[in-house]
Amino acid sequence: MRIFRDHAHLDEVLGGVTKWDRTLQALRADGRLPGVMYSVGDSLTAMRARTVALATDGLVARRRYQCVLFPVDGDAEVDVAHVATLDAADTYSDLTDRQHLRGDGERHTVPRGAVLVADPDEAVRILPVPDTTVVVAYVTVEGATFHNK
Template sequence: MRVFTDLGQVRTLLAGTKKWDRALQAIEAATRAPTGIAFSVGDSLTWRRIDAGERETDLVLRRRYQRVVHCLAGSVSIDVSRCTRPVGPYSDLNDRQAVSAVEGTRTTCVITAGQTVRVDIDEATRLVPSDDFDGVLLHLTVEGRSLPNK
């Protein structure tokens, strides 16, 4: 997991590849998008604006897409664990597997307005937003450095 203090830091460290440039465009476009509607760039990037209703009950592990969370307002706690046990089967349809953290391996990161978190595919996460949270949830392919069909 990597926490970025602002979008300028994301640009400095990750911009210059199509997938991250498109991810930054999606974050900027989210301020004009309604909450809950999903958008995509092929199958390489999906994103949607989320709010406090996005509270998750399970830790979720993904295999094909990195999870990126950008906080527009309020705050969101993100529970993270690299050491997990499966609770259910992996679904190739939605790239999700519910897992539980191995005792003592879960950490919590809190981000506030302007901050961004990039979660690696070997990390399971659970979002716990504050009541005033407004943000963007992106799923960005881990395959290659670009969006070759775009």
């Protein structure tokens, strides 16, 4: 898991790679309706929502997509843990690319304007912080480019 201090820092470290350039575009997109998932093919999806709407009881792992979180108007709180240290609450679903896990994660604050990028071997739990809006994106772990875009 990495927390970049802002979009410019993420661009400095990961920019120049199509999937991260498109991720930055998705995070910056204004005017998106809250709770509506937008996509760039099957390589990236992004949604603007309140953390209370995205909060889960357990940690959630994905195998084909990385979780990217950008707090828009307040600090976000997340728990992050390596999947290998957690217990399965259900089986992995290839249809949803999700597996719910039980266990404790390490608490992190993602400051307003920063960007969290969770690694593919990590599970994330977004915690309900009142009055905080985030953009959450799920970015393919496959390759550096979007073949269909």
